Amino acid sequence: MSSCFKQPDEQLLSDLKTIVGDGGWKPGNDASRYYEDPRGRFEGSGCLVLLPENTQQVSDIVKRCNESKVGIVPYGGGTGVVAGQMSISSANAIVLSLERMNQVRELLLDDEVIVAEAGCILENIHETATNHGLMFPLSMASKGSCSIGGNLATNAGGIQVVRYGNARDLCLGIEAVLPCGTIYSDLSPLRKNNTGYDLRHLLIGSEGTLGVITAATLALKPIDAETATVYCAVSSPADAFGLYKQVRKHLGNSISALELMSQFGLELVTEHFPALTKPFAENHDWYLLLEASGPLGTGDRLEVALAECFESEILLDAVVAQSKAQQDGLWDLRENTPEANRSAGAFCNSDTSVPISKVDAFIKLTTEKVKGIHPDLRLNTYGHIGDGNIHHNVLPPAGISKADFIAENPNIVEAVRMAINETTIAFGGSISAEHGIGRLKIQDLELYGGEAKLKSLRSIKAAMDPNNIMNPGAIVA
Numbered sequence: 001m002s003s004c005f006k007q008p009d010e011q012l013l014s015d016l017k018t019i020v021g022d023g024g025w026k027p028g029n030d031a032s033r034y035y036e037d038p039r040g041r042f043e044g045s046g047c048l049v050l051l052p053e054n055t056q057q058v059s060d061i062v063k064r065c066n067e068s069k070v071g072i073v074p075y076g077g078g079t080g081v082v083a084g085q086m087s088i089s090s091a092n093a094i095v096l097s098l099e100r101m102n103q104v105r106e107l108l109l110d111d112e113v114i115v116a117e118a119g120c121i122l123e124n125i126h127e128t129a130t131n132h133g134l135m136f137p138l139s140m141a142s143k144g145s146c147s148i149g150g151n152l153a154t155n156a157g158g159i160q161v162v163r164y165g166n167a168r169d170l171c172l173g174i175e176a177v178l179p180c181g182t183i184y185s186d187l188s189p190l191r192k193n194n195t196g197y198d199l200r201h202l203l204i205g206s207e208g209t210l211g212v213i214t215a216a217t218l219a220l221k222p223i224d225a226e227t228a229t230v231y232c233a234v235s236s237p238a239d240a241f242g243l244y245k246q247v248r249k250h251l252g253n254s255i256s257a258l259e260l261m262s263q264f265g266l267e268l269v270t271e272h273f274p275a276l277t278k279p280f281a282e283n284h285d286w287y288l289l290l291e292a293s294g295p296l297g298t299g300d301r302l303e304v305a306l307a308e309c310f311e312s313e314i315l316l317d318a319v320v321a322q323s324k325a326q327q328d329g330l331w332d333l334r335e336n337t338p339e340a341n342r343s344a345g346a347f348c349n350s351d352t353s354v355p356i357s358k359v360d361a362f363i364k365l366t367t368e369k370v371k372g373i374h375p376d377l378r379l380n381t382y383g384h385i386g387d388g389n390i391h392h393n394v395l396p397p398a399g400i401s402k403a404d405f406i407a408e409n410p411n412i413v414e415a416v417r418m419a420i421n422e423t424t425i426a427f428g429g430s431i432s433a434e435h436g437i438g439r440l441k442i443q444d445l446e447l448y449g450g451e452a453k454l455k456s457l458r459s460i461k462a463a464m465d466p467n468n469i470m471n472p473g474a475i476v477a
């Protein structure tokens, strides 16, 4: 893969530094934060980190790199978990961080849109929208670090997809620098615009391989009058889903989040974050964190729905948050789960989606298969169950460190990964529901993508980026 990145000559490096000016670049060997992997599995490298301040500078950089056929790795917040934002096998990469392009360009309140530069941190967009009486629904545990450019480049999902859709569904317009350096600008707030191929949708989810997203027009939503959050104890993922359907009869599409957790997951997060408290005195097998936002009375309607679920014995116990602090406490259990997995030595992290009707059977079969590989493996299974998006995090047996366990069982990571992948495909699912392909899942895409898709991906890449300068080695090897 190192051949993907041609070595830049001194003249090019000097020209790039001139484009961004003093303070707009960092030497590649003194920029370790850009090479970190949130899950600690990879280490990136590069020869220069560029921090452009505006779209024209991005265009000039891309033009110069294209002339020299030198590869660029776009970088947002660095929270991607599939090594898309880092060159892992060549130190020749030019890292292009959008962090200084972090301004809100426009807030069109009547159109209910915000025009934000790519480097805006997701949480800051939330704050700006809320300060103006609206909200931006895309949200995930990495919201304090990830950027909107990265969110769009990965078509991120997160916790409110069940009601509002993925990043793609919230983006009305896009500005991007294409691989030849041309600026594509379509930041209009139009909600309908069928004028030929939609470049916006091609760029969304392209993980920096077709261009650098520099700004986007994002759809904002009204803030609901009331938000009710409940942590439910259930017997199985099937019952979690049954509960959702029952509650939906009372709340319609007010249900905005639906997160599955297991008893093991709850133990793990409270062990690694001792300030967090378990919602129930008793243990149960599974839990569902459900949030509904709607008009006044939403909380009352939720209580009625929950009472009905108790009667039909789908619901075993429930804690309804009585304050914002309690809501945050329940969400902390879910949002600290990725970090708890990492601290506990998870060595396999799946990002699977299956048809929602098959979630329960999928969890049962994958658990059985993983335990069949080694009976003492521990699975922290959780996820956005309303979207059929399940994350299996597989941990070594209790009392053994990740490093020691893998040293003793050198083939286990691959065996577990393939067991989950094969089951996913057998269930008609996806091996990457929301994280993308990056560099981590290229082989999986090649294995399961199918000839028509792979051929089309390669043709699109070759047509738009003939010199293979945009994030070479990601998605399309």
Ligand SMILES: Cc1cc2nc3c(=O)[nH]c(=O)nc-3n(C[C@H](O)[C@H](O)[C@H](O)COP(=O)(O)OP(=O)(O)OC[C@H]3O[C@@H](n4cnc5c(N)ncnc54)[C@H](O)[C@@H]3O)c2cc1C
Pocket: 038, 073, 074, 075, 076, 077, 078, 079, 080, 081, 083, 084, 085, 086, 098, 118, 139, 140, 141, 142, 145, 146, 147, 148, 149, 150, 151, 152, 153, 154, 155, 156, 157, 158, 159, 207, 208, 209, 211, 212, 213, 214, 338, 339, 434, 435, 438, 471, 474
């Ligand atoms: C704790 C934790 C929880 C997470 N939860 C979720 C979740 O619930 N749902 C979910 O979908 N993801 C989740 N993620 C993954 C990650 O946060 C998302 O993929 C996010 O969208 C990445 O944004 P970023 O700005 O950090 O991008 P980066 O990591 O910097 O980059 C990701 C990819 O996008 C490309 N890219 C970045 N910026 C641009 C740009 N401006 N133009 C073109 N390409 C660009 C990069 O080259 C790379 O390929 C989680 C990650 C962590 C660490």
